[in-house]
Amino acid sequence: xxxxxxxxxxxxxxxxxxxxxxxxxxxxxxxxxxxxxxxxxxxxxxxxxxxxxxxxxxxxxxxxxxxxxxxxxxxxxxxxxxxxxxxxxxxxxxxxxxxxxxxxxxxxxxxxxxxxxxxxxxxxxxxxxxxxxxxxxxxxxxxxxxxxxxxxxxxxxxxxxxxxxxxxxxxxxxxxxxxxxxxxxxxxxxxxxxxxxxxxxxxxxxxxxxxxxxxxxxxxxxxxxxxxxxxxxxxxxxxxxxxxxxxxxxxxxxxxxxxxxxxxxxxxxxxxxxxxxxxxxxxxxxxxxxxxxxxxxxxxxxx
Amino acid sequence: xxxxxxxxxxxxxxxxxxxxxxxxxxxxxxxxxxxxxxxxxxxxxxxxxxxxxxxxxxxxxxxxxxxxxxxxxxxxxxxxxxxxxxxxxxxxxxxxxxxxxxxxxxxxxxxxxxxxxxxxxxxxxxxxxxxxxxxxxxxxxxxxxxxxxxxxxxxxxxxxxxxxxxxxxxxxxxxxxxxxxxxxxxxxxxxxxxxxxxxxxxxxxxxxxxxxxxxxxxxxxxxxxxxxxxxxxxxxxxxxxxxxxxxxxxxxxxxxxxxxxxxxxxxxxxxxxxxxxxxxxxxxxxxxxxxxxxxxxxxxxxxxxxxxxxxxxxxxxxxxxxxxxxxxxxxxxxxxxxxxxxxxxxxxxxxxxxxxxxxxxxxxxxxxxxxxxxxxxxxxxxxxxxxxxxxxxxxxxxxxxxxxxxxxxxxxxxxxxxxxxxxxxxxxxxxxxxxxxxxxxxxxxxxxxxxxxxxxxxxxxxxxxxxxxxxxxxxxxxxxxxxxxxxxxxxxxxxxxxxxxxxxxxxxx
Numbered sequence: 001x002x003x004x005x006x007x008x009x010x011x012x013x014x015x016x017x018x019x020x021x022x023x024x025x026x027x028x029x030x031x032x033x034x035x036x037x038x039x040x041x042x043x044x045x046x047x048x049x050x051x052x053x054x055x056x057x058x059x060x061x062x063x064x065x066x067x068x069x070x071x072x073x074x075x076x077x078x079x080x081x082x083x084x085x086x087x088x089x090x091x092x093x094x095x096x097x098x099x100x101x102x103x104x105x106x107x108x109x110x111x112x113x114x115x116x117x118x119x120x121x122x123x124x125x126x127x128x129x130x131x132x133x134x135x136x137x138x139x140x141x142x143x144x145x146x147x148x149x150x151x152x153x154x155x156x157x158x159x160x161x162x163x164x165x166x167x168x169x170x171x172x173x174x175x176x177x178x179x180x181x182x183x184x185x186x187x188x189x190x191x192x193x194x195x196x197x198x199x200x201x202x203x204x205x206x207x208x209x210x211x212x213x214x215x216x217x218x219x220x221x222x223x224x225x226x227x228x229x230x231x232x233x234x235x236x237x238x239x240x241x242x243x244x245x246x247x248x249x250x251x252x253x254x255x256x257x258x259x260x261x262x263x264x265x266x267x268x269x270x271x272x273x274x275x276x277x278x279x280x281x282x283x284x285x286x287x288x289x290x291x292x293x294x295x296x297x298x299x300x301x302x303x
Numbered sequence: 304x305x306x307x308x309x310x311x312x313x314x315x316x317x318x319x320x321x322x323x324x325x326x327x328x329x330x331x332x333x334x335x336x337x338x339x340x341x342x343x344x345x346x347x348x349x350x351x352x353x354x355x356x357x358x359x360x361x362x363x364x365x366x367x368x369x370x371x372x373x374x375x376x377x378x379x380x381x382x383x384x385x386x387x388x389x390x391x392x393x394x395x396x397x398x399x400x401x402x403x404x405x406x407x408x409x410x411x412x413x414x415x416x417x418x419x420x421x422x423x424x425x426x427x428x429x430x431x432x433x434x435x436x437x438x439x440x441x442x443x444x445x446x447x448x449x450x451x452x453x454x455x456x457x458x459x460x461x462x463x464x465x466x467x468x469x470x471x472x473x474x475x476x477x478x479x480x481x482x483x484x485x486x487x488x489x490x491x492x493x494x495x496x497x498x499x500x501x502x503x504x505x506x507x508x509x510x511x512x513x514x515x516x517x518x519x520x521x522x523x524x525x526x527x528x529x530x531x532x533x534x535x536x537x538x539x540x541x542x543x544x545x546x547x548x549x550x551x552x553x554x555x556x557x558x559x560x561x562x563x564x565x566x567x568x569x570x571x572x573x574x575x576x577x578x579x580x581x582x583x584x585x586x587x588x589x590x591x592x593x594x595x596x597x598x599x600x601x602x603x604x605x606x607x608x609x610x611x612x613x614x615x616x617x618x619x620x621x622x623x624x625x626x627x628x629x630x631x632x633x634x635x636x637x638x639x640x641x642x643x644x645x646x647x648x649x650x651x652x653x654x655x656x657x658x659x660x661x662x663x664x665x666x667x668x669x670x671x672x673x674x675x676x677x678x679x680x681x682x683x684x685x686x687x688x689x690x691x692x693x694x695x696x697x698x699x700x701x702x703x704x705x706x707x708x709x710x711x712x713x714x715x716x717x718x719x720x721x722x723x724x725x726x727x728x729x730x731x732x733x734x735x736x737x738x739x740x741x742x743x744x745x746x747x748x749x750x751x752x753x754x755x756x757x758x759x760x761x762x763x764x765x766x767x768x769x770x771x772x773x774x775x776x777x778x779x780x781x782x783x784x785x786x787x788x789x790x791x792x793x794x795x796x797x798x799x800x801x802x803x804x805x806x807x808x809x810x811x812x
């Protein structure tokens with residue numbers, strides 16, 4: 001309980017550090033939010049700088065930004081000036097979360113199944129095949145796998161839509177693309193975890209008691225074997241929900257991943273802060289929950 | 304116009320890819336083609352461009368009178384021109400809108416297009432705070448008088464440009480930044496905004512209050528923001544999209560064989576800038592030598608391969624303008640010039656130079672080819688380096704480069720749209736180059752009322768720009784590539800790639 005409280009206390013500290021670093025780094029990067037191929041008239045640039053407080057000293061801007069952060073309102077985006085950062089996050093976070101949740105479920109389901117089967121049939125043809133596919137899954141980037149899925153399921157077979165967002169079927173291909181590398185990692189972790197647990201003494205005891213293999217695996221080995229998977233779950237959730245940029249682009253999903261990356265490329269200072277805080281908090285919380293969940297699975301960590 | 308009534312039985316819902324999410328629908332702020340593509344269908348200026356030859360035709364203005372000295376335009380507005388909420392569109396709407404467009408706080412990159420109006424520049428720069436000093440006034444409800452600071456042969460084309468469109472200033476004041484949300488946005492064009500889901504679609508529907516609504520055949524148009532052009536192409540193949548405004552370059556060979564593929568010349572030039580403040584580019588002989596040592600044909604015919612035109616001049620032929628000769632590929636002349644400049648065997652060693660480009664596969668291939676040509680033809684050391692877009696903008700603006708990749712797309716059909724950017728104090732110059740004679744000619748051209756004489760002046764300017772001083776090196780003329788389904792009608796090819804939905808319709812799907 002005490003660890004939990006201590007860890008919770010870290011969250012705002014980590015976020016503050018993150019926000020501070022982001023604020024100064026994005027301003028150190030060359031180019032500003034209003035530079036464009038067509039030069040802005042000087043007067044317009046001045047007016048925009050004043051509107052977004054960019055004409056004030058850096059520390060004053062920093063203070064104002066902290067105040068905005070506490071209020072949770074960064075005002076309008078510097079690129080899409082008629083939309084506020086809050087609106088953009090409210091509009092684009094849900095699609096990212098839905099897609100990310102689906103991808104995680106898929107990745108766990110595929111990963112745990114393939115990993116368990118591979119471990120139980122270790123060093124068989126089935127195992128080699130399964131692990132071979134996972135190597136492919138880890139090394140095949142989304143910008144190759146996504147279009148391949150599109151070609152097969154949307155163009156050739158005509159089973160699923162090419163792209164878009166709104167209908168449930170439109171989520172299938174992007175979720176699959178997004179889940180693949182994670183499913184592959186989960187499978188390898190699950191296989192390794194299962195093999196390790198199966199060689200432990202308490203499993204031997206269980207077997208010698210005459211329990212069926214099914215019960216040995218599901219009731220005794222499974223929980224322990226899951227630990228490596230769970231330890232990777234936190235980073236995986238964070239990576240899936242923040243790393244959806246390519247998938248969002250290929251399948252035209254209105255997610256936050258693209259807003260996040262493009263805001264940095266556009267030097268959209270206000271949107272950068274908003275998206276960084278959202279993703280930053282998310283990652284910190286995911287990692288914390290993942291740490292805490294060890295305790296539930298492995299009695300040795302519970303102290 | 305359709306030959307029969309068969310179009311009436313189809314849905315008349317056009318779906319097209321607009322290539323990216325529009326930054327804004329505020330006509331006074333917008334600069335990019337995805338925004339302009341929507342604006343010309345949502346709004347209408349005093350004039351509107353003919354969809355084929357782009358000659359200004361009556362828009363909100365039914366007709367106009369031009370004074371003998373060609374500086375005063377009196378527009379008579381249509382009495383049946385209405386806003387999409389049914390209220391009347393008046394001359395004072397234009398006065399208020401132009402006042403807004405001329406306010407720096409509005410944030411318009413194109414505000415300077417209005418500077419041809421008397422007093423507009425002084426008002427914009429804050430030297431004058433009273434808007435009545437600007438040469439635009441409502442003479443009556445439906446009569447607008449515009450006084451120019453000097454004759455402007457392309458003024459009627461400017462009035463068809465979004466910066467000159469009317470907006471409902473009362474709605475802007477009432478709703479603030481939210482004025483362009485579908486619930487609030489009041490427009491005066493052939494279509495109105497029905498839905499805007501960021502990164503999903505923008506949906507336009509026919510505006511029944513538009514004065515020429517009987518002519519408009521489309522009922523609905525959906526603009527998709529797909530920046531993954533491969534996905535857009537798949538949707539086209541599945542007949543879920545009628546019109547692609549761009550194609551995935553990786554599949555160009557396959558697409559070019561498709562009957563629905565189109566390619567047309569475009570009003571844009573791809574060129575290199577030289578930083579004339581940095582050695583060895585301070586010497587115009589060096590710049591000329593590099594221009595002469597470049598074989599543009601190799602680039603257009605072996606790399607680009609979509610019918611781009613190799614060129615050595617900046618401005619495309621437009622409004623009667625004939626480009627000058629420019630410096631075409633001539634290896635021997637290039638070597639001789641470089642030797643004259645003091646480089647070569649037994650003389651100074653030419654320093655290694657670097658071509659800067661913004662990250663893109665196409666820019667990279669071209670930069671590498673040009674580096675290779677310069678190496679081969681002049682025996683010099685050339686490298687190419689890429690940087691991210693915002694850094695690129697920063698470095699070119701602050702002259703932190705030697706040679707850089709550039710492009711320019713004309714805004715209106717007059718050569719000045721290309722030549723004005725290289726005057727000494729223009730923010731788009733970015734070469735550090737200034738030539739008093741060139742600037743003087745630019746002033747002359749702006750004041751000259753006789754078009755034939757203006758064209759002569761432009762030719763003189765171009766000769767300085769691409770034959771004598773060469774702060775830039777033109778490479779090729781852009782083409783506009785895309786796909787258009789065969790059941791789309793009323794879509795005209797034109798050099799500026801402007802296609803108002805007003806003229807488009809669909810036949811039996």
